[in-house]
């Protein structure tokens with residue numbers, strides 16, 4: 001007979017009541033507040049079970065069949081399943097499932113495709129790019145020569161003509177597309193054309209939207225990119241971690257760039273959990289989630305418009321929307337704090353050509369993966385938009401504002417409790 005040793009909360013409560021307390025409070029927070037953070041979703045209990053498993057103990061430096069440690073038979077099986085599922089789901093020649101995070105995956109991709117000092121063309125941070133796309137505070141901006149493209153001031157869409165002009169002028173070794181706060185589809189074919197014209201590699205950083213690709217709700221970058229990097233914990237709904245997909249010719253370079261260049265031993269419990277998530281992502285239920293996530297984000301964007309907020313680019317094709325709050329007269333920072341006081345988690349975000357500095361910002365970013373995972377649909381998005389509209393207009397400096405925010409918070413809790421999840425953990429609380 002085989003027995004599974006699963007997460008034992010009783011042991012944690014006995015041995016470390018302080019951390020047990022943190023975990024109970026976090027479960028309560030996730031259940032009782034509204035999560036509109038665009039980069040988060042709720043993993044399945046199956047993913048959490050794999051994460052809390054004994055594979056966490058295993059060192060498995062290297063790759064299946066070529067490890068630097070003994071006892072790796074099960075680690076090999078987990079990794080082979082994860083790789084096979086990723087290749088099949090995304091139609092990729094090769095997959096590396098070891099990156100610890102999206103940033104680690106990008107470090108490895110740079111290492112596989114470019115040399116320090118090489119010019120790299122990527123979306124500027126103020127326009128939706130990620131820190132790893134050339135920020136001076138990050139390896140990408142310190143060790144490479146970043147050139148930033150922007151969105152057009154009128155349409156707020158990527159200015160492909162400018163991308164091409166910059167590519168011709170700077171001859172980058174690497175062109176990157178994919179962003180953290182760009183609500184529209186990206187024209188991968190156009191990026192491929194530009195990369196081919198200047199002899200650059202094309203890296204698509206699909207960290208945010210790979211889950212929508214898996215669910216067939218947006219087009220796949222895989223046929224166009226030399227390398228696709230992504231996270232597994234955003235809309236894909238897996239464990240925190242990263243992943244790289246690439247063409248066969250680049251497989252060895254990518255693998256060597258992950259290990260031993262960028263990382264040591266892989267987190268095998270996370271690799272097993274990635275395998276679980278990738279299997280789930282291949283189901284019809286996941287496709288329905290991905291499509292509903294986009295519909296919910298679109299509903300949120302249009303109902304927030306009715307609340308006086310302007311969706312950047314006029315709307316969204318994806319799981320997230322970026323709202324310009326200048327008409328409301330509230331900064332992104334204030335809006336984030338007011339919503340938080342009402343139990344709504346979202347984040348401030350700069351908008352293109354933002355007159356405010358990033359710490360203040362003129363916008364907020366909202367995302368639908370978490371609420372969609374909970375089972376909410378367009379009707380709930382309408383009410384959520386109304387609650388956000390009310391919350392951002394409450395001044396917490398006044399007694400009336402504070403009490404209104406508390407009232408909104410009660411309604412938020414009532415709303416989310418109609419969509420319960422992680423119920424099997426109830427016995428613990």
Ligand SMILES: *Cc1c(COP(=O)(O)O)cnc(C)c1O
Nearest residue numbers: 101102103130179180205207208
């Ligand atoms: C989230 C994100 C990353 C980084 O992922 P981490 O797991 O936080 O390191 C990289 N690129 C983009 C575009 C992202 O949105």
